[in-house]
Amino acid sequence: MPACEYVYKEISFFRTFKQKEIAWISIVAYHLMNWYSQNKYCGKCGSKTIEKPDERAIICPDCNTTVFPKISPAIIVAIVSNNKILLAHNSSFKENWFSLIAGYADIGESLEETVIREVKEEVGLDVKNIRYYKSQPWPFSGSMMIGFFAEADERQTIVPDNKEITSAAWFNRGELPNHPPDISIAGEMIDKFEKKEI
């Protein structure tokens, strides 16, 4: 029998791993592992929890508190204006790397309200004509990315928040800066703009 070797890798290894099915089940397993390990004890009474036998949930045998999978909804929005797209540089990105505006939904907020708030907070713009595109689970951060397209008047002044976003600008087709590849919904949406599909 051939020797089987195991090695530890950073979870980000799966972002570029060529066997996509293996990468996918591995990052989903990573999300599940985080969820189980963060819910070993009941947040309400402190007792040890168990897995609920009939559905994907964790339950407290003492007070019956049930914890469903934690998936954090986050919007991601491609803002366009007159054949230009707004791309932003996040302080956590590599140099010269730009992407779309994104952020977590808050309690009590609709996803459309999250789009309006996040864009205003991060780059100071008002958006309109918000349209749903599609969603993508993103197990690396335990998120559900919910993609939207929106429009903005490019005469507005861009005001980066200088916390998350350090710069942002309008870009023309054919002149886009470095941006995420299309395995992520951000990359896919930027590609759609580039190919004039939006």
Ligand SMILES: [Zn+2]
């Ligand atoms: Zn409990």
